[in-house]
Amino acid sequence: MLLRDLYTLSMHNLFLHKIRSFLTSLGIIFGVGSVISMLAISGGAKKEALAQIDAMGIDKIIVYSKAKEQSNTSSSSSTSVLDYGLNYSDQNNILKMENIKRVTTARRLRTPITKGLETLDIELFWVSLHFQEDVNCDVIKGRWLTPSDFENSSTVCVIGRNVKRKIFGLGEKEIVGKTITVGKSNLKVVGVIENKADTKLEGINNLNDSIFIPSTTGVSIFTEYEMIGSISSATIHHVENDLFIVKVDDLEVIDHTAKRISAFMGRAHKTKDWGISVPLNLLRKKEATQNIFTIVMGSIAGISLIVGGIGIMNIMLANVYERRKEIGTRRAIGARKRDILYQFLIETVFLTILGGLLGIGLGIGIAAAITHFSGMPSEVSVISIVGSMAISGIVGIVFGTYPAWKAANENPIKALKAE
Amino acid sequence: MSASREIIRLENLEKTYFKKSLAVPVLKGINLSIYEGEFNGIMGTSGSGKTTMLNILGLLDVPTGGKYYLDGDEVEHFSDDHLAGLRNRKIGYIFQSFNLSPNLTIGQNIEVPMIYGEIPKRDRVKRAKELAESVGLGHRLNHRPTELSGGECQRTAIARALANKPAYLLADEPTGNLDEKTGEEIMRLFHDLHEQQKVTIVMVTHNPELETQFNRVIRLRDGRVVSGND
Numbered sequence: 001m002l003l004r005d006l007y008t009l010s011m012h013n014l015f016l017h018k019i020r021s022f023l024t025s026l027g028i029i030f031g032v033g034s035v036i037s038m039l040a041i042s043g044g045a046k047k048e049a050l051a052q053i054d055a056m057g058i059d060k061i062i063v064y065s066k067a068k069e070q071s072n073t074s075s076s077s078s079t080s081v082l083d084y085g086l087n088y089s090d091q092n093n094i095l096k097m098e099n100i101k102r103v104t105t106a107r108r109l110r111t112p113i114t115k116g117l118e119t120l121d122i123e124l125f126w127v128s129l130h131f132q133e134d135v136n137c138d139v140i141k142g143r144w145l146t147p148s149d150f151e152n153s154s155t156v157c158v159i160g161r162n163v164k165r166k167i168f169g170l171g172e173k174e175i176v177g178k179t180i181t182v183g184k185s186n187l188k189v190v191g192v193i194e195n196k197a198d199t200k201l202e203g204i205n206n207l208n209d210s211i212f213i214p215s216t217t218g219v220s221i222f223t224e225y226e227m228i229g230s231i232s233s234a235t236i237h238h239v240e241n242d243l244f245i246v247k248v249d250d251l252e253v254i255d256h257t258a259k260r261i262s263a264f265m266g267r268a269h270k271t272k273d274w275g276i277s278v279p280l281n282l283l284r285k286k287e288a289t290q291n292i293f294t295i296v297m298g299s300i301a302g303i304s305l306i307v308g309g310i311g312i313m314n315i316m317l318a319n320v321y322e323r324r325k326e327i328g329t330r331r332a333i334g335a336r337k338r339d340i341l342y343q344f345l346i347e348t349v350f351l352t353i354l355g356g357l358l359g360i361g362l363g364i365g366i367a368a369a370i371t372h373f374s375g376m377p378s379e380v381s382v383i384s385i386v387g388s389m390a391i392s393g394i395v396g397i398v399f400g401t402y403p404a405w406k407a408a409n410e411n412p413i414k415a416l417k418a419e
Numbered sequence: 420m421s422a423s424r425e426i427i428r429l430e431n432l433e434k435t436y437f438k439k440s441l442a443v444p445v446l447k448g449i450n451l452s453i454y455e456g457e458f459n460g461i462m463g464t465s466g467s468g469k470t471t472m473l474n475i476l477g478l479l480d481v482p483t484g485g486k487y488y489l490d491g492d493e494v495e496h497f498s499d500d501h502l503a504g505l506r507n508r509k510i511g512y513i514f515q516s517f518n519l520s521p522n523l524t525i526g527q528n529i530e531v532p533m534i535y536g537e538i539p540k541r542d543r544v545k546r547a548k549e550l551a552e553s554v555g556l557g558h559r560l561n562h563r564p565t566e567l568s569g570g571e572c573q574r575t576a577i578a579r580a581l582a583n584k585p586a587y588l589l590a591d592e593p594t595g596n597l598d599e600k601t602g603e604e605i606m607r608l609f610h611d612l613h614e615q616q617k618v619t620i621v622m623v624t625h626n627p628e629l630e631t632q633f634n635r636v637i638r639l640r641d642g643r644v645v646s647g648n649d
Contacts, residue, residue: 005534008527016522329518332479333579334507334535336500412479416514 003346009330010343014351024315025355027308028395031301032356032388036363038297039384041370042290044377049286057136058280059251061258063094063244063265064202066275067237081225084273086241093264099248099257104134106243107218108203110226113182113211115167122166124157124182124211125204125242126218132158132193134245137207142176142191145214149190153216157187160208161194180211185221187213202277203242254280305391308355309399316348316403320410327407328415341408348400349393356392360385423454426490426586426619427476433484434471445471447642448485453587453621458613459647461623462630463639472639473623477510477589478502490586507535511580513590517572519564525551525575526560532582550578554608570601577608587619588612594626606632 014021065085091103109124125131132144140161149156157180164175172178179186195207204210227234246261248254258278265274320327327340335343367378434446445468453459463469474480475487478494487494490509497505506512519528529547538546551557554574564572573593580588590609594602606629612618622633630636637647 004540008523009531009534325518326520329512329514329520330531330535331503332477332506332512332514333532334503334583336503336535338500339503339535413474416479416518 006342006346010347010350014347014354020315021351021354024312025308025351025358027304027311028352028355028392029308029359029362031305031308031395032359032392033362033366034297034304035301035388035391036360036380036384037366037370037378038294038301040363040367040378040380041376042294042297043379043381043384044367044371046286046290047379048377049283049290057134057247058283059248059254060134060279061244061246061248061254061261062202062277062279063090063246063261064275064277065239065242066273081236081238083238084271085239086244086274088240090265090268090274091241091244093268094244094246094261097257097260097264099250099253101247101249102130104128104130104245104247105215105241106131106204106245107215107224107239108242109182109218109222110228110237110239111183111222120166122163122209122211123205124213126213126215126222128215130247131212131245134247135195135201135207137193137195140192140194142189144191144193145212150214150216153214153220155185155187155213155217155221156190157211157213158191158193159189159212160206160210161192162206162208163211164192166209182211183222187211201243202275251280254278305395309352309395312348312352312396313399313403316344316400317406319347320344320403320407323407324410324415324418327410328412328418331410331412332416337408340410341404344404344407345397345400348404349396352392352396352400353389356389359392360388363388423456425452425488426455427451427453427621428488429485430488431485432475432482432487434468434475434480435483445642446475446482449642449644451637451644453619455586455619456613456617458609458620458632458634459622459637460629460633460635461621461637461639462625462627464625466641467639468642469623469625469639473589473591476621477512478506503535507532508583509586511577511583511585511588513573513576513580513588513593515592515595517564517569517576517596519572519575519579521564524561524563525556525567528564528575529579529582532579536583538583546582547578550581551575553581554578568601569597570604573597573601573605574608577605577612581612581618587621590620590622592624592626593622594629595624 063086067082067084091105094100095103104127106125106127109126112119113122113124114120127145129145129147129150132139142158144158145156148154159175159180164172167180168175168178175189175192178189180189181187193207193212201207224238224240226237228237229235246257248257255278258276262276265276330340364380367380370376371378429449429451432446432449433444435442435444437443449472461469461472471480475482478489481495489505494502494505520531523531526544526547529550530543533543533546548557548560551560554577556571556574556578559567559571564575567575577588593609594605597605609620609622610632613620622629635647638645
């Protein structure tokens with residue numbers, strides 16, 4: 001028998017009782033809605049995490065400087081020197097370890113960058129040669145720093161995508177070749193880079209808002225001793241390096257390498273003026289949290305689908321009882337048991353799939369609302385939609401089979417007598 | 420009469436119900452033949468075995484003894500599906516309370532047996548229209564049963580029963596739910612079908628007023644045929 005014929009035989013019934021059909025599938029609507037929104041939120045979070053990790057690459061270990069806490073007991077009027085963070089000897093020692101491919105460094109200029117009296121929301125870093133490559137930035141104009149820039153300590157810089165606008169405003173078209181003044185130094189712009197993922201690195205706010213110069217230039221034109229604060233109570237910060245991006249050879253033993261770096265740093269630094277993070281582990285942790293979240297939410301959604309399914313079964317059983325006369329009549333005029341079975345099964349499945357469709361709409365709405373109100377990213381995947389449709393259908397089959405079987409096995413003589 | 424083809428033959432047909440260990444015989448050896456083109460009335464008071472007879476003739480129930488030949492085939496040993504197929508093709512069931520699907524149109528109601536008979540859609544629609552016209556309901560094809568009078572509903576049911584060109588029509592008190600005038604109209608329709616289209620009809624009724632309408636009356640009493648058996 002064709003589906004179209006089954007439609008003729010059964011579907012009208014659903015539309016005849018619109019409200020009842022809607023209430024019947026409410027459980028499925030909410031079940032599927034929660035599945036879709038849960039997967040969308042979890043998918044969004046995963047995508048965000050992946051984008052962050054992806055930007056950095058997973059074969060990296062990040063070691064960074066942490067500002068030493070200023071002790072309040074020291075006299076506030078005098079000038080003190082804060083000496084902390086990663087230093088050249090750390091870099092050399094790490095380079096000597098096994099499984100290290102290279103160490104890329106970055107040092108942040110703590111003196112604010114100003115334009116007239118205004119402090120700009122821009123940071124300057126002096127970095128090593130492979131920085132651009134290791135933080136996954138694309139050169140969108142001009143070029144990145146070259147080895148000869150490093151050798152000659154050239155007063156050149158590469159700027160992040162947003163820097164041009166912040167310094168020159170929107171009017172300026174061509175930026176490469178222009179000069180930027182930072183402090184007393186003039187830096188010639190040789191290129192513009194872009195970080196598509198807006199990666200947040202330890203110690204670097206936003207790569208797109210930063211200026212990069214060769215480390216050799218940085219050391220020669222700026223100082224590692226910077227005075228921060230007012231003249232009456234200034235603090236001198238002495239920091240040699242803010243960031244090591246340690247690229248490893250073998251990803252398999254990255255945890256081991258990270259532990260050795262950690263152990264070494266612990267021995268070399270008396271205070272904890274450094275930190276370490278392994279993006280791969282962050283990814284793993286995030287995934288683990290995500291999985292728990294997915295399991296918990298999945299169970300809730302699953303329970304609501306089961307409850308919804310039982311609700312449907314209940315209504316369909318009542319429906320079968322109510323329509324015994326119709327069943328008897330159909331049997332008398334030639335319906336086989338399986339024709340009756342299919343008729344009721346199709347009705348249930350149709351109901352659950354319709355509920356599933358509404359549920360998908362609801363789920364997308366919930367996900368969008370959560371994103372709108374809480375800012376959590378969400379992404380509704382095609383797989384979750386297809387999967388939800390399949391689950392709705394399966395719920396229909398699972399919970400529709402018993403009522404349909406009951407209908408098919410009604411004794412036609414008794415069924416015909418029913419009123 | 421005996422020159423006509425035999426549609427139904429019952430040989431020593433028995434039906435016994437078992438209530439716990441108690442055997443209740445309802446049909447006690449019925450011998451009966453029904454021929455093509457006859458208009459038969461099976462009559463009897465309640466408890467005579469009329470309803471059981473109807474169920475067995477309609478292939479909804481199976482006898483516990485004896486044989487039932489329908490259109491030459493012995494039906495006792497058929498599977499449930501096969502019996503459903505026979506009900507579909509050989510028997511046109513007509514009920515006292517019409518038993519139309521309220522959610523289907525008149526046209527669709529007439530189509531239902533043809534759907535189970537797997538007749539292609541195009542042919543179904545065409546035949547449903549012809550049948551509706553033949554019972555005087557051509558203008559009602561797209562109405563629903565609730566919009567029709569009782570007489571019109573029973574006409575629809577008769578059209579539905581004729582859908583698969585059955586060997587005979589089996590009508591169970593077809594005028595029982597109708598007023599006298601409408602009942603007469605329905606009986607006239609049966610006569611028309613019988614006379615003009617040579618449709619074989621078996622009508623089960625307890626209504627003695629209908630007795631004169633049949634060309635043979637098979638009278639049941641206490642599970643046996645007491646008259647009308649030739």
